[in-house]
Amino acid sequence: MHISPVLWQFLVKWLNASAxxxxxxxxxxxxxxxxxxxxxxxxxxxxxLVGILIFGFSIRYRKEKHPVAxxxxxxxxxxxxxxxxxxxxxxxxxxxxxLLYFRIYNPPTNAMNIxxxxxxxxxxAEHAGGQHEIxxxxxxxxxxVQLTMISQDVxxxxxxxxxxxxxxxxxxxxxxxxxxxxxPGTYHIFCTQYCGTNHSAMIGxxxxxxxxxxxxxxxxxxxxxxxxxxxERLFASMGCNACHSGSAAARGPNLAGVYGSxxxxxxxxxxxxxxxxxxxxxxxxxxHITAGYAPIMPTYQxxxxxxxxxxxxxYIKAMQTNYRVQQTLTTSTSNQAAPTTPGVVKP
Amino acid sequence: xxxxxxxxxxxxxxxxxxxxxxxxLNNEDGLLSWLFTGDHKRIAILYLISITFFxxxxxxxxxxxxxxLLTPQPDLVASDTYNKFFxxxxxxxxxxFLVPSVPATLGNFLxxxxxxxxxxxxxxxxxLSWYLYWIGGLFTMAxxxxxxxxxxxxxxxxxSTHYLNTHVVTAATGVFIIGFSSIFTGLNFIVxxxxxxxxxxxxxxxxxxxxxxxxxxxxxxxxxxxLAITLxxxxxxRLVGIGVFDPTKGGDPLLFQHLFWFYSHPAVxxxxxxGMGVISEVISTFSRKRVFGYTAVAFSSVAIALFGFxxxxxxxxxxxxxxxxxxxxxxxxxxxxxPSAIKIFxxxxxxxxxxxxxETPMLYAFGFLGLFTIGGMxxxxxxxxxxxxxLTETYFIVAHFHFVMVGGMLMAFLAGxxxxxxxxxxxxxxxxLSKLAAVTTFIGFNLTFLPQFILGYLGMPRxxxxxxxxxxxxxxxxxxxxxxxxxxxxxxxxxxxxSLKYGAIAGNNPWQATGLExxxxxxxxxxNFIETPVVDHEAYDYEWLEHKTAQEVTxxx
Ligand code: HEM
Ligand SMILES: [Cu+2]
Numbered sequence: 001m002h003i004s005p006v007l008w009q010f011l012v013k014w015l016n017a018s019a020x021x022x023x024x025x026x027x028x029x030x031x032x033x034x035x036x037x038x039x040x041x042x043x044x045x046x047x048x049l050v051g052i053l054i055f056g057f058s059i060r061y062r063k064e065k066h067p068v069a070x071x072x073x074x075x076x077x078x079x080x081x082x083x084x085x086x087x088x089x090x091x092x093x094x095x096x097x098x099l100l101y102f103r104i105y106n107p108p109t110n111a112m113n114i115x116x117x118x119x120x121x122x123x124x125a126e127h128a129g130g131q132h133e134i135x136x137x138x139x140x141x142x143x144x145v146q147l148t149m150i151s152q153d154v155x156x157x158x159x160x161x162x163x164x165x166x167x168x169x170x171x172x173x174x175x176x177x178x179x180x181x182x183x184p185g186t187y188h189i190f191c192t193q194y195c196g197t198n199h200s201a202m203i204g205x206x207x208x209x210x211x212x213x214x215x216x217x218x219x220x221x222x223x224x225x226x227x228x229x230x231x232e233r234l235f236a237s238m239g240c241n242a243c244h245s246g247s248a249a250a251r252g253p254n255l256a257g258v259y260g261s262x263x264x265x266x267x268x269x270x271x272x273x274x275x276x277x278x279x280x281x282x283x284x285x286x287x288h289i290t291a292g293y294a295p296i297m298p299t300y301q302x303x304x305x306x307x308x309x310x311x312x313x314x315y316i317k318a319m320q321t322n323y324r325v326q327q328t329l330t331t332s333t334s335n336q337a338a339p340t341t342p343g344v345v346k347p
Numbered sequence: 348x349x350x351x352x353x354x355x356x357x358x359x360x361x362x363x364x365x366x367x368x369x370x371x372l373n374n375e376d377g378l379l380s381w382l383f384t385g386d387h388k389r390i391a392i393l394y395l396i397s398i399t400f401f402x403x404x405x406x407x408x409x410x411x412x413x414x415x416l417l418t419p420q421p422d423l424v425a426s427d428t429y430n431k432f433f434x435x436x437x438x439x440x441x442x443x444f445l446v447p448s449v450p451a452t453l454g455n456f457l458x459x460x461x462x463x464x465x466x467x468x469x470x471x472x473x474x475l476s477w478y479l480y481w482i483g484g485l486f487t488m489a490x491x492x493x494x495x496x497x498x499x500x501x502x503x504x505x506x507s508t509h510y511l512n513t514h515v516v517t518a519a520t521g522v523f524i525i526g527f528s529s530i531f532t533g534l535n536f537i538v539x540x541x542x543x544x545x546x547x548x549x550x551x552x553x554x555x556x557x558x559x560x561x562x563x564x565x566x567x568x569x570x571x572x573x574l575a576i577t578l579x580x581x582x583x584x585r586l587v588g589i590g591v592f593d594p595t596k597g598g599d600p601l602l603f604q605h606l607f608w609f610y611s612h613p614a615v616x617x618x619x620x621x622g623m624g625v626i627s628e629v630i631s632t633f634s635r636k637r638v639f640g641y642t643a644v645a646f647s648s649v650a651i652a653l654f655g656f657x658x659x660x661x662x663x664x665x666x667x668x669x670x671x672x673x674x675x676x677x678x679x680x681x682x683x684x685x686p687s688a689i690k691i692f693x694x695x696x697x698x699x700x701x702x703x704x705x706e707t708p709m710l711y712a713f714g715f716l717g718l719f720t721i722g723g724m725x726x727x728x729x730x731x732x733x734x735x736x737x738l739t740e741t742y743f744i745v746a747h748f749h750f751v752m753v754g755g756m757l758m759a760f761l762a763g764x765x766x767x768x769x770x771x772x773x774x775x776x777x778x779x780l781s782k783l784a785a786v787t788t789f790i791g792f793n794l795t796f797l798p799q800f801i802l803g804y805l806g807m808p809r810x811x812x813x814x815x816x817x818x819x820x821x822x823x824x825x826x827x828x829x830x831x832x833x834x835x836x837x838x839x840x841x842x843x844x845x846s847l848k849y850g851a852i853a854g855n856n857p858w859q860a861t862g863l864e865x866x867x868x869x870x871x872x873x874x875n876f877i878e879t880p881v882v883d884h885e886a887y888d889y890e891w892l893e894h895k896t897a898q899e900v901t902x903x904x
Binding site: 104 | 497503809
């Protein structure tokens with residue numbers, strides 16, 4: 001921390017030992033705590049000031065001491081002072097808070113991705129290697145981890161207090177959150193958005209391992225099939241490959257390398273192909289017709305589970321592409337620019 | 348800066364030993380004369396009884412919630428029962444208590460009198476809004492009796508529309524109807540304040556209580572219809588599956604969040620602004636001073652009301668609104684925090700050079716200042732984007748809004764009830780008991796809700812029926828505090844009831860206050876004023892009051 005490393009270290013050590021403060025177990029946590037202490041400081045100062053004014057005036061001008069009130073109109077100078085000082089403080093807080101927000105919600109480009117599906121009432125995590133876990137999440141220290149999350153039913157919200165991160169998990173759209181864990185150990189995962197009867201039982205545990213232990217865990221808990229492999233099977237069994245065969249004569253566009261590219265649509269618009277777009281294209285194909293193709297793809301709404309969609313998306317992603325898209329945008333209406341893959345954008 | 352001094356004349360004891368023979372309470376007899384009354388004061392009393400009733404229902408649920416949370420295990424009731432408890436607690440407290448509290452009781456009673464009018468602009472509409480309140484209240488109670496509702500007070504879709512088998516539509520209908528009651532109250536106030544002011548009562552001679560209720564009325568009229576529409580959509584989605592909020596039908600669940608908060612954020616100002624008006628009156632009276640910077644306080648109410656419409660998305664920072672709209676909403680949130688800060692200092696400086704006494708309303712007002720400052724500052728924590736991520740949806744939120752709404756509004760409501768009790772009933776309440784209640788409430792409040800800030804930073808989510816054991820100590824403290832707080836709320840119910848019969852006769856102006864309401868008899872006549880008054884002085888003009896009473900002394904003598 002840049003404030004005063006020694007003092008800060010000391011404070012953090014002391015606080016971490018106390019039961020009144022959450023552990024600092026991610027790279028973000030110290031930044032969040034610094035802002036928290038600043039806010040606490042101005043609150044305490046403000047409250048003390050108000051207290052001093054009220055008690056001071058009450059003692060000095062109580063009726064016994066000061067039987068006759070002196071009428072005062074107001075004072076532009078005083079009013080300007082107590083407008084400008086809070087305004088300045090709040091603006092500092094705004095900028096500080098905004099910087100922190102961007103730090104928390106913009107994943108670094110080398111983050112490893114894990115999928116999370118929220119459902120009443122459990123968290124299901126799916127690692128790219130095919131490992132599944134329920135109400136548990138294993139992650140390594142020192143590596144940025146991004147979670148791509150979606151809800152299968154109602155709003156949930158994924159929160160790890162000791163990492164100071166949280167993000168709403170929304171039906172029908174992917175949202176993301178990332179963190180880099182610093183200290184091996186186990187920490188709570190909570191669902192913080194009220195989601196029905198067993199809301200308070202929708203608790204999990206994130207286990208932070210050293211990279212070596214994590215590698216071991218990955219080996220031991222593999223299901224033998226990666227997400228992409230599952231996706232490939234699904235791709236065949238749902239009949240996707242009948243049209244998306246990749247050959248020149250196919251009735252659907254070739255999907256290799258499509259992920260991360262900008263796609264020209266029949267209606268003239270361009271879209272960035274990311275996880276959200278792919279999911280959407282499978283469920284609502286008639287809404288995005290790639291230029292040059294007929295609107296013949298059927299909808300798969302109701303036929304594929306969220307887990308299945310994730311497998312398909314992983315499979316399409318894995319069909320050779322060099323680009324890793326910045327997955328910070330969480331809606332399917334993204335228009336963020338990204339490098340184009342030659343051959344995919346049709347004129 | 349002009350400053351003059353004056354002396355309070357020692358008035359001869361003007362207290363006639365009895366309540367005036369003719370007043371609005373005994374003008375007509377019988378239950379029907381109350382149920383069909385057009386008198387704004389009687390309607391205010393009807394409201395007062397009704398909201399008190401609902402407050403204690405909501406309070407009983409609060410007690411049950413806190414009792415369950417005494418231990419980490421889910422041992423008192425099952426999950427769905429617990430969920431129904433906090434849903435009922437929230438729905439009742441917000442829609443049946445906080446929103447109507449000050450406007451419908453004190454506002455109804457006082458606004459016409461404060462501006463020198465005989466009644467509100469639309470007396471029948473006023474009565475209708477009380478009936479609507481009760482019809483809505485009965486629907487809500489029906490939902491409770493038939494088996495409850497567990498949506499929380501926010502009715503979030505798709506949970507409320509597709510995943511619950513409880514009485515969602517009944518409860519939503521209740522809230523929908525109550526909404527119309529508040530729209531009518533708001534309209535009535537706006538028209539009354541524009542059209543019915545007595546000669547000489549200019550906008551800048553209005554008591555600040557009128558200004559703040561005016562601001563709240565704007566919000567009620569413009570905001571509540573959005574809530575009504577949202578609830579209709581929820582009901583349609585649930586009953587016939589129209590799918591506006593359902594992603595599997597191409598709808599958007601985030602649309603619900605936008606619509607709901609577009610009402611519910613301004614709604615928190617509906618809940619707090621009228622309370623701020625009460626505080627201005629009380630602090631001015633007991634320090635015998637004009638409110639410091641009257642104009643700034645008046646305009647800041649209206650500013651809060653208008654800007655309050657532009658910050659709703661700060662409830663959605665973690666929901667995947669785009670980073671840039673998050674920036675804008677955070678900035679606007681910081682800007683609306685400023686007028687509240689201004690007001691705190693204006694109230695504090697009203698005390699300066701005053702001649703201060705510490706009657707019960709003043710104690711509640713001081714309590715308000717402290718608690719509202721904490722509530723407001725913790726709002727800044729939540730407006731700061733990165734901090735909000737960690738704090739939102741935890742007990743920090745629960746603590747924050749209780750500080751603002753219960754520490755703020757409820758303190759203000761109690762200050763107001765004590766302050767105007769002599770005017771409404773003609774009798775005083777027992778002084779030392781009421782002070783005890785004010786102090787008990789303050790201590791109990793802090794003990795209940797301060798630990799919840801810490802719980803929130805530790806990460807304890809809200810609406811949890813059971814929680815990890817390490818959170819227990821703070822929860823026990825909170826429950827202990829709630830017990831003290833409960834006692835603090837019961838006390839006024841008892842001694843105010845007692846005072847109706849045995850309280851000392853108050854006289855017209857027991858606090859020597861300047862408002863027009865204090866210049867007429869207590870309790871007032873049905874027609875308030877026999878002749879329309881002509882106003883020739885500003886609000887809080889204690890020199891005018893001194894002059895007037897001195898004259899009366901000479902004429903009487
Ligand atoms: C003794 C006094 C009170 C106690 C102990 C208390 C306690 C609580 C608790 C623990 C919750 C959180 C429930 C949860 O998140 O699981 C809650 C929610 C709430 N309280 Fe209170 N409360 C009290 C008084 C009040 C009052 C007086 C009001 C309004 C006038 C109020 C309004 C609310 C609202 C609107 C909610 C949100 C409900 C929801 O989450 O849906 N409370 N209260
Ligand atoms: Cu959940």
